[in-house]
Structures are given as C-alpha cells and as structure tokens.
Amino acid sequence: MRYVVGNIYIITTVAVIGGALFGFDIASMSAILGTQQYKCFFNQTGISDGACGGPTSSTQGGISAAMPGGSFVGALISGFITDWMGRKLAIQTGSVIWCIGSAIVCSSFSIGQLVVGRFINGLSVGILSAQVPVYVAELAQPSKRGQVVGAQQWAITWGILIMFYISYGSSFLTGNAAWRLPWGLQMIPAVFLPPRWLAKHDRWEEAHKVLALVHAKGNENAPFVLTELQEIREMVEFERRNADASYLELFKGHMIYRTHVGMFTQIWSQLTGMNVMMLYITYVFGMAGLSGNSNLVASSIQYVINVVCTVAALIWIDRWGRRTPLLVGSTLMMIFMFANAGIMASYGKSAPKGGVDHVAEESWDLSDAPMAAKGVIAMTYLFVASYAPTWGPVSWIYPPELFPLRLRGKAVAVCTASNWIFNFALSYFVPPAFENIKWKTYLVFGVFCFVMTVHVYFCFPETAGKTLEDVEGMFTTPGMRPWKTSVQFQQVRRLEQGEIQSEKMADFQVESAGEKGNAPGTQPV
Template sequence: MYTISNIYCITAIAVIGGGLFGFDISAMSAVIGTDQYREYYFGDTIPSDVQGGIISAMPGGAFVGSILSGFLSDRLGRKYSIQIGALTWLCGCTLSCASQNVGMLIVGRFVNGLAVGNCSAQVPVYITEVALPEIRGRLVGCQQWAVTMGIMVMFYIAFGCSYLAGTKSFRIPWGVQMIPAAILFFGCMFIPRSPRWLARKGRWEEAEDVLALLHGKGDRNHPHVKKEMEDIRSMVALEKNNSDATVWELFQGGPMLMRTHIGVFAQIWSQLTGMNVMMYYITYIFKMAGLTGSTVLLSSSIQYIINFVMTIPALYFVDKIGRRPVFLAGSTLMMIWLFINAGVMASYGHAAPPGGIDGIPAASWIVHGPASKMLIASSYLFVASFAATWGPAAWIYPPELFTLRTRGKAMALATCCNWIFNFALGYFVPPAFQNIQWKVYIIFGTFCLAMTLHVFFLFPETAGKTLEEVQDMFEQRVPAWKTNVKSRGSSTPASDVEGSAGASGSGTPVTDKDEYRLSQERPGAVEHLDKVV
C-alpha cells in the first residue's frame, strides 16, 4: 500500500483526531441556546446541573479514553490507536444523533469522549515521534489549529441548522460530525507507523525504513537518518528493559517525577485558564451582556474566528522563541482580561430576575451599555491570548518531556488529567454562574496568576532539542529559568544553559554525550551500547 512521505500531509491527517474535539465544542455551544433544543429535551427551562452534566459527559468519557489510550498505543502502536479512536467517534455520533432523551444524549457524548481522549493523547505522541526537532512544535501545534478549525466550521453548520424546525436543527450538526472521523480512519491507512515505537518493539529494519522515507527521501545513508537512528538506538539501550512502561514508573525517581509533574500540570493549567468555559458557554455570557436572538450566535462566532486565526502565528513562533515565553505571556494576558471582566460585571452589572435570562438560570447577571461592549471585547481578547499561546503549546510541550518507553503512558496520564478537569469545569460552571455570578472570573484569573509563577520556576525550555537531549536536561537537573531554545545546528549540550561550561554544570566538556552520560550514570552500559549499535 502507498505510504505518504510528506510530513505536512501526514500531520494534516493525524490532527483530524484533535479536530474531533473542536467539532464537539461548537456542535453543543451553538445548540444549547436554541429553542428547539431546550423544548425537545427540557421543556421551558434548562436546569443548570443537568446541562452541566450533558456538557461534562464528553470530557468524562475523554478521561477514561485517555487512560485506555496509553495501553492501546503501547500495544498496537500510535497509528492503530488513532484509528480505533475514529471508529469510537462514529459510534458516539450515531448515539447522540439518534438520542430520544437526556440519558441517551449523555451516553452518546460519553462515547464521543472515549474517542476524543484517545486521539488527543496519542496524536501529539505520534507527531512528536515522526517530526524533526526544528519543526516539531509547529506540527504538534497543528492539533490545536485543527481544534479551532473544527470549532469554527461546525459552529456555522450548527448556526445554519438553527433556522430549521424541530429536531433537525441539532440532529444534522451532530450527524455531520461523523464525516471527519471517517476521513481520519481511512487516511491513517496511508501514513507510516512511528519509527520510535517500531524501534521499541525491536523492528529496527522497519524503523529505519520509515526514517529514510520521512527524513532522507528514501536514503538510509542520509546523514540525518543515520544520526537519528543512533539517537534512538542509544535511547533504547538506556531503557532498563524492553517491557512496556507502567503508570507507577512515572512517579519513580526525581527526574521522572519532575517530568510527570510538569507534563500533567501543562494540561491541567490549560483547562484552568477557563478557555473551554468560554467556548461552551459563550452564548450564556453574551446573553448576560444584553445580546438577543441570532445576534448571540453571530457574536459568538467571532470568537471562533479569532481562535482559528490567532493559532496560526503561534505555530510559527512557538519554535522560534520557545515554549516558556509563550506560556508566560499567555497566562499573564489571560489573567488581565479575566480580572477586567470581573471588574466590569461587578461595577456596572446587576443580578438577573429569578430564573435567569430566556429560561437559563446560569445567565444570572445583566450588563448593559458601554460596559457590555467592554465585556464582549475583553472576552475576545482572552480568546486571542489563549489561541496564540496555551492553546497549541499545552499540546506541544508534554510529549517532548518523556522517554521513549514512557511517552505513551505519560501522555495518557497528562491528557486524562486535562479531561477530568474539563469534566469538572463543564459541570461546575453553570451552577457557578448561577450562584456566584461574576466572581467566576476572579477564580479563573487567580488560576492564571498561579500558573505564571509555576511555569517560571519549574517549566524548562524544550524547543529545538531532540527528544533524547530533553532527557539529558532533566537528568542534569538544570533550573528551568536557565534553559534556552537550542538553535538549529548548535553543538551546545542539551541543556543550553546560559554561561554553563558543560551540560553537567561541572565545567567538563562533553564531546560524546552518549558515552559520557552512560559511563557516569550506568557503568558498563557503554559496552552494551556498543553491542547494540
């Protein structure tokens, strides 16, 4: 069978798995404010806790799906794991589209979540393992771009269907979501398997063939192919054994525990920015800002365009300036817009009548006049800040942190933490808007402040480094604020520490990093490496 060799085409197929989540977001956010949806499932009023349960069913399923993905990925490979996710998504969409009541809708969304959790965990792993270091960030970041594209495209489909009478207004959008999953499933038949996964399974000939296809135009003797094969061989030789990693292994030892902690929190913080709250419940927020009718949906669509467009420059500069500056700038800007929203609502708004606006108790606050325009503007600026920073970077960063053996399980763990927080927030936000109103923004603004401090002190720079060099950086315990982007062609050791004389910080020059590290950390391993290579 024909195998695609262009890395950008491979990425375009794989990231459809990320786009599934985007389709889900807008297929719900554009529907929950319509009369047809409310009348069919609820009657006159949408209970906040029930709507929160419907929204959170998807991330609840994604939590389970991301855990299972680690075992699937290690056993079957990244490519087949993604294909299983596509088939699961088709089943979930069928259930949602045919749902006759709230219970059936929740089950359908939970099954959709299994697919999203699987794909969101393993697509970044797959792209990380096939991409060159200098473009790895932008390629993995394409997953977030696919999410934003899915959000934007599906929102306008759902918006157009909102003018249809009866259940067609929401069943058609939920059914259309099956198309990208079908494309993903069949497209995966034409992309190569991960060369690093193949190497882990001892399939060295296949691994070298894939590297030659991707990075050497079919030439196994291409310098980059030979160098990458050497790195992979040395990494496999460093592994204690050839068995698959366990989840417990991620919590053993200082360097490994540090990587696990950072990878998990990169995903947790991306949820605690409040971005997905803005995506799912933006129609509620704009109702509180005084917008009515179709104006609510049209105004909401602007943020989806902003989200899509602002992700594009991030794909360029995340490899140029590094992950740390992107994280720090994003959390600081989002904190500012959240506190502005809280101040505007507290100073110029008032409580809505009992029962909320248009039968939605979560729309519990009213802001009119110029203040409402400020609320809408700062909401747009918040979305732009997230899209250009944490949106792509939170998916790029975690898979770069881990070793070959642990990457599949580690990304499953990090992603399941993302989804459990997504689940909790999806369920928490409607009652929170109903009960504490504008103070919700204070909570998320405080989270943004905390993540800024956390990133500065503990998140090291990984941009431009090979996956093997990132492991060296953690072993050497380099302080996060002393790490820099490694420029292309640099011979500086993996840590890239300002003013350091050597990677170990001791002033010892390291000319052969593999032999030096092996001889210092694991006596006798160099001889084993020589036999393997």
C-alpha cells in the same frame, strides 16, 4: 504497489483530524444549547413567556461534562492501546469509536441516551488527544516539532469554527433536525481517518526507512537520519535494561518531576478558563445583553479569532520556545479575566428569574449598560487572542517532549487524562457558578492564571530545539534550573541540514567505519 506518504505535513494533516473532532463537540454544544428546538426537546424547567427553559443548569452541566468524562477514561486506556497496537492503529480505533458515539447522540430521544452517546464520543477524543501528539512528535524533526504538534490545536480551532456555523445554520431548521443534523454530520471526518515504536519492537529496518522518508526524502544515509537512528537505538537499549514501563513508574524518583510538569501543563490549560469561554459563550454574551441570532453571531467571532491567532504559533512556536508563550499567555489572560470581573461588578446587576434571554436560570445582567457590555465582549475576544497562540498549542506540544520512549505513550495518556478530568469538572460546575457567584467566576480564573505564571517560571524547562533524546539528557542532568534553559532552534536546524554534526554522530561514524574496515571518520555506506 502501495504508495507511502513521507511528507510530515501531510501525515500531520490526517492525524490531527482527531483534534477537529474535539472542536466539533465544543462548538456544536455551544451553539445548540441556546436553541429553542434543543431546549424544548430536553425541557425540564417549564415554559415562560412562550419559551422553553431547557434542561436545568445542573443537568446541562452533566450533559456537557459527559464528553470530558469519557475523554478522561479514553486518555488513560490509550496508553495500553498504543503500546499494544502502535500509534497509528490506536488513532484509527478512536475514529471508529467516534462514529459510534455520534450515531447515538444524533438519534437521542432522552437525556440519558444523549449522555451515553457523548460519553462514548469522549472515549474517542481521549484516545486521539493523547496519542496524536505522540505520533506526530515522534515523526517530526526537532525544528518542526512544535509546528506539527501545534497543528493539533489548530485542528481543534477549525473544528470549532466549522461546526459552530453548521450548528448556527441548522438552528433555522424547524423541529429536532436543528440539533440532530450537526451531531450527525460530525462523524464524517472520522471516516477518513511511527518510527520510535517500530524501533522499540526491533523493527529497525522499518524505523530507518520511516526516518529517511520523513526527514530526508528517502535518503537513508543523510547525517541527521543516522544521528536520530543512533540516538533512538541507544535510548531503546538503555530502557530495555530497566524494568518494563508502568503507570506507577511515572510517580517515582526523578520521573515524578516530569510527570508533574506534564500534568500541570494540561491542567492549567483548562484552568485558564478557555474551554469554559468556548462552551458557555452564549451564557457570557447573554449576560452582556445579546440575544437570539445576535448572541450566536457575536459568539462565532471568537472562533474566527481562535483560528487566525493560532496560525502565529504554527509559524513561530519553534523559535519562541515553550516557556515564553506560556508565561506571556497566562499573564495576558489574567489581565483580561480581572478586567471582565471588574466591569461586571461595577456595571451589572442580578438577572431576573429565567436569566437573560432564557440563557440561564439566574445570571448577571449588563443589558442596561451597553458600553460595559461591549467592554466584556472586547475583553473576551482579547482573552481568546491571548490563549490561541500560547497555551492552546503549547499544552499539546509540551507533554510528548518530556518523557523517554519507554514511558511516552502512558505518560502523555496520564497528562491528557488530567486535562479531561478538569474539563469534566469545569463543564459541570460552571453553569451553577454563573448562577451562584456570577461575575466572581471571572475572579477565580484570573487567580488561576496568576498562579500558573509563577509555576511555569520556576518549574517548566525549555524543550524547544532539542531532540527527544536530548530532552531526556537535560532532565537527568543534576542541578537543572528551568529558568536558565533556552531555545536551541538555530543549532538544531544546522544539525538537520548537515552543516554540523553532533558528538554522537561523530562517534557513530567512527564505530561504523571500524566495523566495516574503513578509515576512521569516514562516512559509512
């Protein structure tokens, strides 16, 4: 007899391994690109003072950008894969692809092979990052949805932290093992690697059992389970009366509003500058005068901050809602970006040819102003602490909540693809930006943070504390004002616990009682 796991937290723990894979890539590249073993093997810039210069900044940008480039493609095709195979098999397919890409990367003997392997890894991350949030969002109760989908971001932070220290430890190895080992080990978690989709394919009995297993410990007559099942049934029947889902439909009529909100949630999460700070943190701290192991250790502290501060979101995100964390996070990040720009402009100078500690060909140097350098490091840590409980988890939580079942898989795929195409662009252009506009790079991201604050306030409605079907009703209500929407956490908790009934549940009971010949209003068996 096969044992079926129904605990939403166990299901989430396994599913979000896909997020950890993304974190592995960020951390391994961040730690490895500063090592002499990596620079000498892929050297393109010659040797000065006995040290290899590594790939040129544009080549390094291309190497880094290969993964998000593949993720863009993977996210787009994930919509077709999940509609064809279901959420779970789509996630398993992504895990297999990751193992293939990691094998190619860790055995690389040329920059071309490294780029191809990272692109294949990107295909995997694109599929997983698009469909894991959909999978867990559809399984979770409304009062826990933010918590379990936000676990995707927490898994990313753990992946970053674990792999950074593995890569840091490997940097003490001699020869190519210093970078081959961490890129080989990152394939291991992938080896271990939903009810609304079942309902959509007329597998109602299975859908009912899954809802009962996850929400009510197997009690198929629990009020909330029956409410959810009825709402899903109504939504599926309504959607079947309309045309089949297509990507084009996301950009038509009233759906384009939701599509723009979902896409910009992911786009703005990149334009905060967070992943740039993670991927090229050794560049940033090199500008602040840190070198060698001091640079790597200081860089690792921000990864610890990222893990710890994300816990706050997992605990309180469903009470905070979605709008408030986004608004607070972008405002704080704007302040810290502008502060970094001001410190660097006031106390820094152009670095000599070869950069600081050979971190970049040309960059900015704060080594003569130690207090200012500490200020940059402090602002960077505060920036990470602001992103971790706000835009980090909410950027994954929000998009799956916006769309109806019929379009959800493809819609989240498009939103996630938006994330990856901007990740690709930033990965490629940030190294040259540090060379050419230096400290003004921080100004660019500070302005982005200001614009996203205004955008969120006027255009992003609150979805926390609502069932996925209730969110659909909110978007189809004429005259909806995002800034007037609110969190309904307590009400939905009472509904889940059976203390109150929704109007749909009452209607469903009356209809069921009439069909069975029972007195109106009695509980169906």
